[in-house]
Amino acid sequence: GAGVSQSPSNKVTEKGKDVELRCDPISGHTALYWYRQSLGQGLEFLIYFQGNSAPDKSGLPSDRFSAERTGGSVSTLTIQRTQQEDSAVYLCASSLVKGAHTEAFFGQGTRLTVV
Amino acid sequence: GQQVMQIPQYQHVQEGEDFTTYCNSSTTLSNIQWYKQRPGGHPVFLIQLVKSGEVKKQKRLTFQFGEAKKNSSLHITATQTTDVGTYFCAGCDDNNAGNMLTFGGGTRLMVKP
Numbered sequence: 163g164a165g166v167s168q169s170p171s172n173k174v175t176e177k178g179k180d181v182e183l184r185c186d187p188i189s190g191h192t193a194l195y196w197y198r199q200s201l202g203q204g205l206e207f208l209i210y211f212q213g214n215s216a217p218d219k220s221g222l223p224s225d226r227f228s229a230e231r232t233g234g235s236v237s238t239l240t241i242q243r244t245q246q247e248d249s250a251v252y253l254c255a256s257s258l259v260k261g262a263h264t265e266a267f268f269g270q271g272t273r274l275t276v277v
Numbered sequence: 278g279q280q281v282m283q284i285p286q287y288q289h290v291q292e293g294e295d296f297t298t299y300c301n302s303s304t305t306l307s308n309i310q311w312y313k314q315r316p317g318g319h320p321v322f323l324i325q326l327v328k329s330g331e332v333k334k335q336k337r338l339t340f341q342f343g344e345a346k347k348n349s350s351l352h353i354t355a356t357q358t359t360d361v362g363t364y365f366c367a368g369c370d371d372n373n374a375g376n377m378l379t380f381g382g383g384t385r386l387m388v389k390p
Contacts, residue, residue: 193377204382205320205365218377220278253319257378264369265310266378268319 164188166269168254174275175244183239183272187256194237195255195266196229205253211237212259244276279304279370283381291389296353298384300366309342309349310378312365320365356388 167186175181187194196208207221211231222228226244231237241248251273255266280303290296300309308327312320324333326342326349333340337360339352353360363383370379 195378197380202385204363205380207380210377212377218278255320264308264378265322265325266312266320266367268321271319 166254166256166267168252168269168272170272171270172273172275174277177246177276178243180240180242181244181274183241183252183254183274185237185239185254185256185269187235187237187254188258188267189235191256191258191267192234193257193259193264193266194231195257196237196239197253197255198223198250199253199271200250206250208239208252241274244274246276249274249276279368279379281366281368281379281381283366283384285384286382287385287387289387289389290356292358293355296356296360296386298351298364298366298386300349300351300368300381302347302368302370302379304370305346306368306370307346308369309346310367310369311340311349311351312367312380313362314365314383315362318362320363353386356386358388358390361386361388 169184194211197205209229210218213234226242229239251271253271255268257266282301310325311323314320330344331342337354341350363385365383366381367378
């Protein structure tokens with residue numbers, strides 16, 4: 163596709179359930195980021211992938227959060243035993259890391275609501 | 278690790294007034310980028326600065342990269358209601374994990390018509 167694609171666009175889940183969020187980066191982009199954004203707030207860094215490896219996963223808020231990336235492409239962010247404080251928009255971004263060209267392209271986000 | 282800080286966090290201006298947001302990094306950057314996020318939208322790339330002391334303009338927006346490559350600013354002249362949104366800076370530090378971009382906390386601009 164032409165841009166970063168995230169699915170689902172909206173997800174309502176019951177507290178305690180697991181959710182899986184998907185990100186399809188732009189083809190060929192080696193870097194992939196996950197962020198969380200609460201209403202009116204800034205970008206909370208979660209994890210960064212370079213290829214399939216995650217050099218920086220320091221932002222994952224708890225062990226209920228995990229992420230993987232396979233084939234250097236699609237990434238999934240999994241939240242286990244969701245809590246109400248997990249409600250937010252989860253944004254994915256990818257970039258082509260080549261020389262100084264590191265512009266990040268963001269997806270539309272997944273709005274997660276835990277009820 | 279690298280930290281990127283932005284001030285102010287919020288700014289209310291009257292339409293026609295100028296606006297400036299400042300970005301400071303704890304480490305020297307190879308480049309700095311600026312993004313704009315409209316309400317309800319996602320961040321969109323505006324510009325990248327690479328050289329020490331570099332200044333770039335986009336219509337009413339002026340971007341500057343500090344001489345030491347540790348700070349940057351975005352100045353909007355004569356704000357309009359279409360400028361409303363959150364402005365993020367993002368720095369790339371060659372010494373961190375694989376050219377990772379680190380985003381600042383953003384400055385939320387509100388413009389009163």
